[in-house]
Amino acid sequence: MSILLEETSNRLLPRIVLIACGSFSPPTPMHLRMFEIARDHFEMCGSHKVIGGIVSPTHDAYGKKGLAPGKHRCAMVKLALQSSSWIRLSEWETLQDGWSRTQAVLQYHQNFMNNYINSPDLDNMNGDDNHVPGWLPPSLRERRDPVQLRLLCGADLLESFAVPGLWAEEDIEDIVSNHGLVVISRSGSNAEKFIFESDILTKYQRNITLVTNWVSNEVSSTMIRRLLSRGQSVKYLIDDLVIEYIKQFGLFQSKTNSS
Ligand SMILES: Nc1ncnc2c1ncn2[C@@H]1O[C@H](COP(=O)(O)OP(=O)(O)OP(=O)(O)O)[C@@H](O)[C@H]1O
Ligand SMILES: NC(=O)c1ccc[n+]([C@@H]2O[C@H](COP(=O)(O)O)[C@@H](O)[C@H]2O)c1
Ligand SMILES: [Zn+2]
Numbered sequence: 001m002s003i004l005l006e007e008t009s010n011r012l013l014p015r016i017v018l019i020a021c022g023s024f025s026p027p028t029p030m031h032l033r034m035f036e037i038a039r040d041h042f043e044m045c046g047s048h049k050v051i052g053g054i055v056s057p058t059h060d061a062y063g064k065k066g067l068a069p070g071k072h073r074c075a076m077v078k079l080a081l082q083s084s085s086w087i088r089l090s091e092w093e094t095l096q097d098g099w100s101r102t103q104a105v106l107q108y109h110q111n112f113m114n115n116y117i118n119s120p121d122l123d124n125m126n127g128d129d130n131h132v133p134g135w136l137p138p139s140l141r142e143r144r145d146p147v148q149l150r151l152l153c154g155a156d157l158l159e160s161f162a163v164p165g166l167w168a169e170e171d172i173e174d175i176v177s178n179h180g181l182v183v184i185s186r187s188g189s190n191a192e193k194f195i196f197e198s199d200i201l202t203k204y205q206r207n208i209t210l211v212t213n214w215v216s217n218e219v220s221s222t223m224i225r226r227l228l229s230r231g232q233s234v235k236y237l238i239d240d241l242v243i244e245y246i247k248q249f250g251l252f253q254s255k256t257n258s259s
Helices: 003-010 029-045 070-080 102-118 138-142 155-162 169-179 191-197 199-203 221-229 240-249
Strands: 015-022 049-057 087-089 147-154 181-184 208-211
Touching: 015 029, 015 102, 029 049, 029 070, 029 147, 029 181, 029 208, 049 070, 049 102, 049 138, 070 087, 070 240, 102 138, 102 147, 102 169, 147 155, 147 169, 155 181, 155 191, 169 181, 169 199, 191 199, 191 208
Parallel strands: 015 049, 015 147, 049 087, 147 181, 181 208
Antiparallel strands: none
16 A cells, blocks of 8 residues: 555544553653554554654552652653653643543543534634643644543453442443543453453443554563662663763652652
């Protein structure tokens, strides 16, 4: 197929935007690889056009052990994204008064995009200040058809749906039925089995895309924090710019900060 023909057929594909919610304390290459793996998958299937990616660090009030302050996590994500042409940071969660449920995060970003697409005066959507948030995919306005925001996650996050009291049943249903999930395999997790064992996930299975990561990388933020707290090197494990930032602000170095 010629490039021109491919482009023409791509224009007809339903558009999706991927959003990854997490701690990103600190961001690792695997956080961003998830986006590349997912986009490749949709491109190979030819089922959807991925027009953007959003990284949404959670609010400090999430309270997880080892969570650096939101402004630092956002700054590190921004640095890690410098080389990406299509993945962007959304600071929205970190700027709220408290922690937001993931369903609310999806709802906010989805509504914003819907309004943006449908706004007659796209540039002035927010009134006088002419401001559009940095996380909006630049090509959103190229077409007026709806864009679906899908939650991108590793299989471990999917499995956390079963942790008692962590997720509301109605949130899980809303996420899978109205948005959809893109799940990247992760060693130690079995997404297929997990879906099989869940009635709600099985019911909406058509909205869940499982993608196998064939080039696995065991790096995790926990491991990075552990090495840093011991004063050990993390070079070649995470982005050099992120390492510089961590050093500059002395993050993850004291025992109280590490996990
Ligand atoms: N190696 C990996 N393979 C697949 N998914 C991953 C991997 N590392 C992180 N993710 C996914 O990235 C998202 C953000 O995760 P998170 O911020 O918890 O990263 P993490 O490296 O698991 O950190 P921590 O060790 O603090 O839990 C989640 O959806 C998680 O499943
Ligand atoms: N009920 C919910 O919506 C709910 C529960 C637990 C975690 N989460 C989110 O999932 C992500 C998990 O991140 P971690 O894997 O770093 O714990 C965070 O973005 C967090 O806000 C959402
Ligand atoms: Zn994690």
